[in-house]
Amino acid sequence: MPNLTITDNIQNLPIKHEVCFANNERVYDERIQAQQMKLLAKVAPFLKRFLEPDEEILLATAARAPMGVGELFFASRFSYFMKHTVLVFTNRRILQFLTRMNYVPKGSVSQIRYGDIEKYDTGSVLKLSLNIKYRNGRQERFTNIGWNTLKKVDIFMPTCVQNAPPTEFKQRHSLCPRCQAPLPKGKYVCPNCRLAFKNPGEAVRNALLFPGGGFFYTRHRVFGIQFAFSEGVLIVLAIAWIFEAFKHATEWAGVIGIAAVLLVIKLLHIYQARRYVEEYIPVAKDLTTVKLG
Numbered sequence: 209m210p211n212l213t214i215t216d217n218i219q220n221l222p223i224k225h226e227v228c229f230a231n232n233e234r235v236y237d238e239r240i241q242a243q244q245m246k247l248l249a250k251v252a253p254f255l256k257r258f259l260e261p262d263e264e265i266l267l268a269t270a271a272r273a274p275m276g277v278g279e280l281f282f283a284s285r286f287s288y289f290m291k292h293t294v295l296v297f298t299n300r301r302i303l304q305f306l307t308r309m310n311y312v313p314k315g316s317v318s319q320i321r322y323g324d325i326e327k328y329d330t331g332s333v334l335k336l337s338l339n340i341k342y343r344n345g346r347q348e349r350f351t352n353i354g355w356n357t358l359k360k361v362d363i364f365m366p367t368c369v370q371n372a373p374p375t376e377f378k379q380r381h382s383l384c385p386r387c388q389a390p391l392p393k394g395k396y397v398c399p400n401c402r403l404a405f406k407n408p409g410e411a412v413r414n415a416l417l418f419p420g421g422g423f424f425y426t427r428h429r430v431f432g433i434q435f436a437f438s439e440g441v442l443i444v445l446a447i448a449w450i451f452e453a454f455k456h457a458t459e460w461a462g463v464i465g466i467a468a469v470l471l472v473i474k475l476l477h478i479y480q481a482r483r484y485v486e487e488y489i490p491v492a493k494d495l496t497t498v499k500l501g
C-alpha cells in the first residue's frame with residue numbers, strides 16, 4: 209500500500225483509499241487507483257462542495273441512470289448518448305452526478321441516503337446493475353456498471369445501509385448545485401438560495417409548440433434533433449395528405465393515421481421532457497456563471 213493520506217493530496221478529496229483503491233478481494237490495486245483517480249478528477253471540483261465534514265469516498269463509478277420511456281424509444285440506436293452518470297459512494301450516501309459523455313458533471317445532482325434504501329441487489333452476471341428499492345416503494349436500476357465494481361459495492365454497502373436513518377424523502381432526491389440543499393419535489397426554485405431550475409410548464413409548452421422543443425429546452429440536443437426530424441416529417445406529410453384529402457375524400461383516413469402517429473410521438477416527447485425537468489436542470493447554462501459557494 210503506498211503512503212497516501214486519507215485526504216488525497218492530488219484533489220484534496222477525503223478518499224478512503226483502503227476501500228476505494230482496493231479490488232473486490234480488498235487488496236490494493238494500482239490499476240484501480242489510477243481508474244478511480246481519473247474518474248474522481250472529472251467530478252472533483254463539483255463533488256467537493258457536496259461533501260460533508262467527515263464524509264469519506266468509498267468508490268466512484270460511471271453508470272447509466274434509470275431511463276424514461278422517451279429514451280428507451282431510441283435506446284437501441286442512441287445508447288451512446290444515454291444518461292451518463294457518475295455515482296460516488298461515500299460512507300453516508302450515494303451521490304449521483306449527471307454528466308456529459310466525458311463524465312464532466314452537467315449540474316444536476318441527486319443523493320441516495322443509505323437510510324432511504326429498503327433493499328438493494330447488484331444484479332447477476334448476465335444483467336449487471338445496481339437495483340435499489342426505496343423506503344417509499346419506488347425502484348430504480350443503475351446499469352452499465354462493471355462486475356468487479358458491483359462486487360466491491362457488495363462488500364461495503366450492507367454496513368452502510370444497516371441502521372442508517374431514513375430522510376423525509378424516502379427515495380433518491382435532487383440537491384441544489386449551488387447551496388447543496390435538498391430540493392422539494394415539484395418546486396423549481398431552490399427554497400434556500402433561490403437558484404432557478406427548468407420547469408415542467410415551459411417544458412410542455414416547448415414540446416407542444418416546436419418539433420423537438422421539449423428536448424432542446426432540457427438540453428438534450430441529440431433527442432431534440434431526432435424528435436424534430438420525426439415530428440417535422442409527419443407534419444409535412446400530414447399537410448400534403450390534407451391537400452390530397454380535399455380532392456379525394458377517401459384520403460382522410462390517411463390524414464387521421466398520420467395525426468395519430470404524431471399524437472403518440474408528441475405525448476412521448478412531453479412525457480420525456482417532463483421527466484428531464486425532474487432532474488433539476490439549472491436555468492443558468494454554464495454553472496461557472498452561477499455564483500457557487
Ligand SMILES: [Zn+2]
Binds near residue numbers: 386
Ligand atoms: Zn440552493
